[in-house]
Amino acid sequence: MLATLVSGCAGMGAQEQAAPVFFPPVPETPRIQYLTSFGTEWDVTGVDRLEIFLYGEREPAKIVKPYGVDIRDGKIFVVDTIGGLVAILDLVKKKTDTLGTEGQGILRKPVNLAVDEDGTRYVTDRVLERVMVYDAENKYVTAYGDPESWSPSDVAISGDELYVADREAGQVYVLDKHSGEELRRLGSEGLGKGQFLYPSNVAVDDDGNIYVSDTMNYRIQKIDPDGNLLQQFGEAGDAVGNFARPKGIAVDREGRLYAVDAAFMNVQIFNPEGKVLLVMGKSGVGPGDLYLPAKIRIDYDNVGLFADRVAPGHEIEYLILVTSQYGPNKINVYGFLKQDADE
Numbered sequence: 001m002l003a004t005l006v007s008g009c010a011g012m013g014a015q016e017q018a019a020p021v022f023f024p025p026v027p028e029t030p031r032i033q034y035l036t037s038f039g040t041e042w043d044v045t046g047v048d049r050l051e052i053f054l055y056g057e058r059e060p061a062k063i064v065k066p067y068g069v070d071i072r073d074g075k076i077f078v079v080d081t082i083g084g085l086v087a088i089l090d091l092v093k094k095k096t097d098t099l100g101t102e103g104q105g106i107l108r109k110p111v112n113l114a115v116d117e118d119g120t121r122y123v124t125d126r127v128l129e130r131v132m133v134y135d136a137e138n139k140y141v142t143a144y145g146d147p148e149s150w151s152p153s154d155v156a157i158s159g160d161e162l163y164v165a166d167r168e169a170g171q172v173y174v175l176d177k178h179s180g181e182e183l184r185r186l187g188s189e190g191l192g193k194g195q196f197l198y199p200s201n202v203a204v205d206d207d208g209n210i211y212v213s214d215t216m217n218y219r220i221q222k223i224d225p226d227g228n229l230l231q232q233f234g235e236a237g238d239a240v241g242n243f244a245r246p247k248g249i250a251v252d253r254e255g256r257l258y259a260v261d262a263a264f265m266n267v268q269i270f271n272p273e274g275k276v277l278l279v280m281g282k283s284g285v286g287p288g289d290l291y292l293p294a295k296i297r298i299d300y301d302n303v304g305l306f307a308d309r310v311a312p313g314h315e316i317e318y319l320i321l322v323t324s325q326y327g328p329n330k331i332n333v334y335g336f337l338k339q340d341a342d343e
Contacts, residue, residue, distance in 0.1 A: 020311040021288040023280045023334075032280055032320065032336055034288030035309040037329035038076070039063060041096050044089045061096075063087055063330045066323040067294045068112035068154070071302055072119065078323065078331055079110045079123065079295075086113060086123060088138070089331075091305050097138065099123075105132060105140025112154040112201070112295065114162075116177070122162060124152040131155055131164060131180070144180030145173075158204040165202040165212060170195065172202060172212060174225075186210065186227035191217060194229040201295070205251040213259070218243045220259055233257060233274050241268065241276045248295035252318065252336070258296050260322065265290045267322060280334070281322070288334070291327035296320065303335070310335060 022030035038044060040060040066087075068079035074092035077099075084107050086099040099121060100107035108127035115121050119136025129147035134140055144162075145152060151168035161183065162175040170189025175182055187196050197216035204210055209230060212221050218236035220243075223229055234243045244263035251257055255272035265283035267290075268276055281290040299319045310316055316335035323331055 018287075022311075023278060023288070030314070030337055031278055031339070032334050033309075033311055033314065033316075035306045035316075035319075035333045035335050037287075037333065038078075038089060038331040039328050044091065044096055045094050065325050066330045067325065068110070068124075069295050069297050069321050069323050069331060070113055070115045071297060071299045071319070071321060072115040072117075074302060074305060076321070076331060077113055077115055077121065079113050081109055081111060081325075084108060084110065086110060086121070091302075099134055099138045100132065100140075103140055105134060107132065114155045114157045116157050120177075122155045122157070122177070124155050124164070126151070126153070131162070131175075133180075142180070144175060153199070154201045156202045156204045156210075158208055158210075163202050163204060163210055165199040167198050167200060170197055170199060172196075172199065172210060172223075172227075184227075186223060187212070193232070194221065194223060194227060196221070200246075201248050203249045203251055205255065206253060211249050211251060211257065213246045213249050215246055218246065220246060220249060220257065222257075231274060233259065233270050234268075238264075240279060241270075247293070248297075248322070250296045250298045250320075252298050253300070258298065258320065260293045260296050262292055262294065265293060267293070267296060267320075280320075281332075285327040285329065287329075288332065289327070289329070290322060290324050290332065291329075292325040293322050294325055295323045306333060306335060309333075314338070 021034040023032040040062045042060040064082040066078045070077045076089040078087045088097040110123050110125045113123040121134040123132045130143040133142050150166045152164045153167040154165040156163045162177045164173040172186040174184045196214045199212045200215040201213040210223050220233040222231040247262045248260040257270040267280040269278045303316050315338040317338045318336050320334040
């Protein structure tokens with residue numbers, strides 16, 4: 001399989017689907033609709049039939065094993081851990097690009113990323129043990145952190161700060177996003193409240209509170225900017241609301257927490273009080289299914305790009321992107337449906 005994505009011409013676009021897939025399924029009131037998925041360059045560019053006519057058949061470049069994902073200004077950024085790069089899917093121009101494949105900015109085993117409002121890309125790499133920084137033109141700028149003293153697994157942006165989960169130290173580092181200077185550390189390794197055991201993912205809500213996937217403690221912890229525990233979601237178990245392998249997390253504007261579980265192969269949605277509202281997805285390779293899901297991202301700014309995918313009679317409030325590390329549908333896109341006031 002090809003590990004890099006290359007540019008192509010406009011064409012068929014993302015994968016087609018026969019009938020709407022909703023969560024929860026009918027006859028219950030739908031809350032979320034599966035919209036589409038991406039796995040190869042042709043899902044973005046369409047099949048270039050002129051190229052095929054002139055040069056013959058070829059395999060499209062594929063995303064091999066994605067983890068991190070973000071979306072900004074009509075572009076989906078996907079961290080391909082096996083390909084050793086960040087694939088950039090430009091849904092407006094219907095072309096693809098890559099980041100981290102040349103010069104000082106070459107990535108070895110990237111895992112997660114966050115894209116800032118100005119387009120700056122922050123990428124964590126497990127082999128380099130750095131947060132690699134690139135500008136809006138995909139050019140390498142600098143790297144943060146000492147490879148000898150930390151193991152960054154995820155990064156989130158809040159204001160002028162970067163929150164970096166360190167899976168080995170069991171802490172969250174807070175850095176100045178402009179300089180990489182360490183400002184403080186949150187938590188410590190352990191089993192207690194406010195402690196972490198292999199924190200794999202991190203997210204920040206609109207109030208500046210931090211959510212940490214405390215993976216080996218089988219829970220999500222919510223802490224304030226000073227590291228004080230505010231809330232815990234879940235515990236070890238196989239019932240709804242429990243976790244077996246919590247990974248990616250995201251928070252919407254209403255304070256609902258979306259938590260990926262790689263073992264259950266689903267996404268559990270909690271209200272701000274910690275009650276499970278909905279379970280989204282299931283194990284499989286069909287439309288809306290998840291196969292070893294990893295990361296989740298919520299986006300309010302690019303809804304219009306998927307308007308033609310929305311089932312008649314519905315509107316989308318925001319997008320939900322989830323990566324699957326296996327199967328054909330590597331980046332699943334869902335839409336949170338606007339609800340009537342009386343629902």
